[in-house]
Amino acid sequence: MEHNCGRCHAVAADAKSPLSKAPNLWGLLRTYPVERLDVELAEGVGSTHPAMPQVQFKDEDITAIYYYLHPEAREE
Numbered sequence: 176m177e178h179n180c181g182r183c184h185a186v187a188a189d190a191k192s193p194l195s196k197a198p199n200l201w202g203l204l205r206t207y208p209v210e211r212l213d214v215e216l217a218e219g220v221g222s223t224h225p226a227m228p229q230v231q232f233k234d235e236d237i238t239a240i241y242y243y244l245h246p247e248a249r250e251e
Contacts, residue, residue: 176200176240179230205244212244213237 176186183194188201204212219231232240242249 176236176243183227201244204240209241209245212241216240 180186180200181193183192183197185192185197185199186201188199190199190201192199207215216232216237217234219229
């Protein structure tokens with residue numbers, strides 16, 4: 176996520192985005208419905224912003240992103 180998204184977006188809870196108009200992805204993705212997050216990441220995260228590329232994540236990346244956002248789920 177840092178490679179694809181971190182150039183513009185903050186990817187840590189308490190970080191500021193390098194691009195001031197880009198939202199903090201940790202906070203944004205934490206509010207996303209868990210049951211849809213994997214589908215959306217697999218289909219490709221895109222934006223209407225012309226400079227943002229559409230990014231499709233591999234299964235292992237999606238799992239890593241999920242546990243990064245929800246570390247408490249590892250204990251279940």
